Amino acid sequence: MPELPEVETVRRGLAPVMEGALLTRLQQNRPDLRFPFPEAFAERVAGRHIVSLGRRAKYLLIDLEDNLTVISHLGMSGSFRIEDEVQGDFHHARSKDSKHDHVIFHVERDGKQQKVIYNDPRRFGFMHLWKRSELDLYPAFAELGPEPTGNALDADYLAGRLSGKSQPLKGALLDQTVIAGLGNIYVCEALWRSHLSPKRQSGTLVTPKGKPKKELLLLTEAIRAVIADAIAAGGSSLRDHIQTDGSLGYFQHSFSVYDREGGACRMPGCNGTVERITQSGRSTFYCQACQK
Numbered sequence: 376m377p378e379l380p381e382v383e384t385v386r387r388g389l390a391p392v393m394e395g396a397l398l399t400r401l402q403q404n405r406p407d408l409r410f411p412f413p414e415a416f417a418e419r420v421a422g423r424h425i426v427s428l429g430r431r432a433k434y435l436l437i438d439l440e441d442n443l444t445v446i447s448h449l450g451m452s453g454s455f456r457i458e459d460e461v462q463g464d465f466h467h468a469r470s471k472d473s474k475h476d477h478v479i480f481h482v483e484r485d486g487k488q489q490k491v492i493y494n495d496p497r498r499f500g501f502m503h504l505w506k507r508s509e510l511d512l513y514p515a516f517a518e519l520g521p522e523p524t525g526n527a528l529d530a531d532y533l534a535g536r537l538s539g540k541s542q543p544l545k546g547a548l549l550d551q552t553v554i555a556g557l558g559n560i561y562v563c564e565a566l567w568r569s570h571l572s573p574k575r576q577s578g579t580l581v582t583p584k585g586k587p588k589k590e591l592l593l594l595t596e597a598i599r600a601v602i603a604d605a606i607a608a609g610g611s612s613l614r615d616h617i618q619t620d621g622s623l624g625y626f627q628h629s630f631s632v633y634d635r636e637g638g639a640c641r642m643p644g645c646n647g648t649v650e651r652i653t654q655s656g657r658s659t660f661y662c663q664a665c666q667k
Contacts, residue, residue, distance in 0.1 A: 377449045379523065379556035380605035382433050387456055389435075389554060389590040390428045392457050393491060396484035397424050398439065404477050408495060414506040420445065420504070425482070431510070432519055432556035444507045450499030478502065519555040523602045528554060530587035530595045537577040538585050545573035545654050554598070560633050561601050563660050567632045567642070568597035572666045573652075573659045604629070632660040639666060 377385075381549025397412050401417040413419070419438060437445035447453075478493040493500075505513050520536075521527035536553050547553060548562045551565035571580075571594060581590040587595075608629065631641045636651040656657040 377433060377453075378447070378560055378605075379430075379433055380602060380608075382430055382435055382449065382560070384609050385449070386428050386430050386435055386506065389457070389491060392489055393425045393437065393480070393482060394427055395425065396482040397462075398409045398422070398480060399483050399488075400481040402479035402481065404479070404533065408453075408498045409448075409501040410500060411557050416502070416504065419443070429502075431516055432522070432551065432575060433558070434515070436510075441598050442507045444505050444510060446503045446505055446513065447493070448500050448502075450495060450497065450501065451493040454468075454495040456492050456494065458492065466562055469505075478615040494654045499546060509584035518552045520551060521555060523554055523557050524606075528599065530592045533591055534585055534587040536589070538581040540577040542577050543573060543654060544571060544575045544577050544580070545659055546596075547577040549655075549657075554605050557598065557602075559657050561598070563633045564601045564631060565592030565594065565597040567661060567666060568601060570642075570666055572663070573654060575667070619665065628651060630667055632662060635660060 397421055399422070401420050403412060403417050406412060420443070423439040423441060423443065423612055426438045429438060432651065433448065435447040435449070437447065439445065464615055472494070475494045475496045475497070478494055480491040480493075482491060484491055501515075510516060521532065532552075537547055541546060544566065545562055548565075551557075561617050563573070569590065571590060580588050581595065582588060632649050632654075636648045638649045640647040640649060642662065642665045645662060645665040647662040649660055649662055652659050652661075
């Protein structure tokens with residue numbers, strides 16, 4: 376499942392082509408993906424200018440004029456590509472199998488016509504239409520926590536959410552009502568950077584008076600840093616996910632613990648080995664020697 380950095384990478388890749396462009400036509404090649412498309416989807420968006428591209432958690436937001444937003448989720452295998460863009464060094468050929476091109480945005484910008492193609496072999500992605508002014512009421516957004524890239528996420532906020540909780544730290548951080556868009560890969564990496572065990576009780580990072588301990592300050596900084604690093608590297612393109620130019624992201628080459636079971640811990644001065652455990656049905660990678 377693409378995580379926040381992957382979706383942010385897609386947004387940045389599409390923005391130069393889509394922002395400010397006229398959506399001349401939307402070509403819909405099937406009636407549904409994971410869910411049916413909105414009623415009269417193609418007709419309702421055609422002829423509108425694309426005001427901006429945004430993101431909320433793991434959702435791509437295509438803001439159109441007249442207060443209308445296309446909400447897109449990539450699911451397990453969804454990807455966008457731009458028709459004329461030069462393919463990257465790690466082109467993923469599967470992404471150009473036209474039988475999986477389910478939605479095509481025909482756009483015109485500065486006199487140039489291009490196609491932005493949504494391809495989804497497994498069809499776990501979806502697209503909805505919503506009023507921009509009422510995005511907070513969209514069911515998936517209604518209870519989302521703050522973005523890990525925004526100023527609202529700080530140690531004081533996390534202290535308020537974790538105080539008194541016996542829930543394992545890994546599970547608490549994956550709760551989208553606590554932090555929006557933070558997924559399995561980056562939780563593992565942030566916990567490793569901050570020397571915290573994924574099994575540690577969440578409330579132990581908060582003082583009896585509800586203030587953040589030093590460990591929580593370090594965790595907050597690690598979360599923000601690992602997300603920033605992943606975005607800068609173009610995300611972590613695992614399995615099906617690719618960037619808009621067909622290339623894979625590079626952050627996976629920098630994983631310190633994720634998917635490195637049995638490997639030597641990369642923390643300076645640590646002689647431990649990366650282990651894998653299962654928490655709530657998800658693989659967790661960590662070093663028992665330096666994460667406490």
